[in-house]
Amino acid sequence: MLHVIKQYAKRITGEVDDALSYEDIEKLIEIPKHEKQGDLAFPCFVLAKKWRKPPQEIAKGLSEKLTDSLFSKIVAVGPYVNAFLHKETVVKYVLEQIIQNGKNYGSWSFGNSKNVVVDFSSPNIAKPFSMGHLRSTVIGNSLAHIAEKCGYKTIRINHLGDWGTQFGKLMVAYKLWGNEQQVKQNPIKELLALYVRFHAEAEKDARLEEEARMWFKKLEDGDEEAYQLWLWFREESLQEFTKIYDLLSVRFDSYHGEAFYNDKMNETVKKLIDLKLLEQSDGAQIVNLKEFNLPPCLIQKSDGATLYATRDLTAAIYRYHHYHFDKAFYIVGQEQSLHFQQVIHVLEKMNYPWAKNISHIPFGFILKDGKKMSTRKGKVVLLEKVIEEAIQLAQKNIEEKNPNLTMKEEVAKMVGVGAIIFHDLKHEKQNNIEFSLGDMLKFEGNTGPYVQYTHARACSILRKAGQLELAKDLTGKIEEESWMIVKQLMLFPSVIEKSFQQHEPSEISKYLIQLSQDFNKYYAHIKILHNDHCLTTRLALVKATTIVLEEGLRLLGIQAPKQM
Ligand code: ARG
Helix, strand or coil, rough: HHHHHHHHHHHHCCCCCCCCCCCHHHHHCCCCHHHHHCCCCEECHHHHHHCCCCHHHHHHHHHHHHHCCCCCEEEECCCCEEEEEEEEHHHHHHHHHHHHHHHHCCCCCCCCCCCEEEECCCCCCCCCHHHHHHHHHHHHHHHHHHHHHHHCEEECCCEEECCHHHHHHHHHHHHHHHHHHHHHHCHHHHHHHHHHHHHHHHCCCCCCCCHHHHHHHHHHHCCHHHHHHHHHCCCCCCHHHHHHHHCCCCCEEEEECCCHHHHHHHHHHHHHHHHHCCEEECCEEEEEHHHHCCCEEEECCCCCCCHHHHHHHHHHHHHHHHHHHEEEECCCCCCHHHHHHHHHHHHHHHHCCCHHHEEECCCCEECCEEECCCCCCCCCCCCHHHHHHHHHHHHHHHHHHCCCCCCCHHHHHHHHHHHHHHHHHEEEECCCCCHHHHCCCCCCCHHHCCCCCCCHHHHHHHHHHCCCCCCCCCCCCCHHHHHHHHHHHHHHHHHHHHHCCCCCHHHHHHHHHHHHHHHHHHHCCCCCCCCCCHHHHHHHHHHHHHHHHHHHHHHHCCCCCCCC
C-alpha cells in the first residue's frame, strides 16, 4: 500500500496550499474498512480546523480537483476524500516494482548506514543452551536482519556468560566427581550433570558452597589451575554452542563475553568514584537510584568482587567507544528488565548522552506445563535434540511426499529449522510460550513450513511456465481474485518498517501467513498457467509473491527452498 499511499499524499499536498505538510498528510491517510467505500481515505478534520470550514465542504472541493492515473475515481464521502485504485495500473506498477527491485523490494534507507549493536543469544558457559537463549537467538538474529533492511549496519554481539560464581561450583564438582574423558566427549551434558550434582550435594553439605566461593576467588585472583579449567570449560561449551548456531545459520561479529571486561572494570569503578556516584551500603558499593524509584545498582561486593551490572556498564562504555552506536539493542528475557533499567540509569548519571539510545528488548518465558524451566534442577530441554528431531521429521515428510526431491538433506534442514524459528517468531515476543515439541514440529497451519511450501509451490509454477521475461509487456490485466495478493504485496515495505520500530519480528511472520493464505486461495480458484491475455501478469504476480515470501522468510532467519 505504501507506494500508492505516497502517491495519494503527494497529490493531496499539491492541493492544500501548505496547510499541511506531505508527511502530515501521509500519516492521516487511512485504509477504509470496507472496500466498497474506497481503497484509501483522507479525513479532512485537520484542514477544517485550519481553514475554519466544514470538513464535508473541503472533502467535496478536494475530490473535484484530485485526479491521478493510479486512481479510477476520487469521491467525497462525508468528511473524507476517498480514492479507488485503478486496479490495472496499480497491479502493473506494483509487480514491476517488485520484480525490478528483487530482494531489495521493501528496503529502506532511513538507517543511513549508522551502527546498531545487537546483543543477543548470550548463553552461559557450562550450562545447556536454554529455550530462553533460543528465543533471544532467533529474535535477535531477525531484528539484526530487519535493521539491515532498514539501512543500518549491525554489530552482532554474543555477550557470553563466561564469568561468575557458577564457575567456582563447577570446579569443585569437577574436582570431586568429574572425568576429563567424559567431559570431552559430551561437554554440556557432563558439565550440567556436575552442576546439578553440586546443588543436590550442597543441600546436604554446606561446606561445598564455601569451597565454591574459594575457587571462584582463586579464578578472579588469576590462579593458574583455576584459569586453565575455566578456559577449558569455555572452549568446550563454545564448541557446542557453535553447533547450534551453525544449524540455525546465525553468526556473530563478537564473542566478547563477561570475562572480557575483567580488566576494564576498574576504570568504570574509578569513574563512578570521581563522579561521587558510589555509596557504601552494608559493606557493598552501590549507585543509588532512589530518584527513579528503583533499588540501588550493585557495583562491588564487600570482598571487592564485581557484578553482572558492573560488567554490563563497562561493556556498554566499551561498545560506545568502539562502534559509536546509534542504537544498542539487548535481546534479553523480561526477567532482566530491572537490571537493564538500572544499567541505563547509571549510565545516564555518568553523563553519557548515548545512554538514551540503549533499548532492552524483552521477551516472554518458555513454560513447561505453565512453569518456568530451571537449569539448577536439570529440568531443561536440550535444544540440539529438538532441532535434530525437527530435521528428521522434515526428512520423513519429504520421503513420503516427494521422494525424488534432489538435495533432500539440505531441504530437510531448512524446513526443520524453519519450523522451530517460525514457531517462536509468530508470537508477539512479550507473550509467554508453552513449550510443546508437538507444536514446534507442526508443518501445517500457521507454520514456517507452510510459508516455505507456498513459496516452493509458486516456484514450481514458474518452472512449469518456463523462461519468460516477467516484467516486460505487463498489461496489469488480471482477474479480480488477484487483488488481495497485490494489496498484500504492496504492504510489505510498511510491515518491515513497523517491525523495526516496534522490535517485533512477528509483524513479518503474521504478514507472511496472510500472504501465503491469499496466494493459496488464489491458486485453488484460478488456473494460473491458462494461456489467455492475463497470463503474463499472472506469472508476474507469482514471481512477485516468491520474491516477497523469500525475502520475508530471510528477515526471520529462515531459508526458502525452491522445491520441497
Ligand atoms: N548470560 C545472560 C543470561 O543468560 C544474558 C546476557 C545478556 N546480555 C547482557 N549484556 N547482559 O541470563
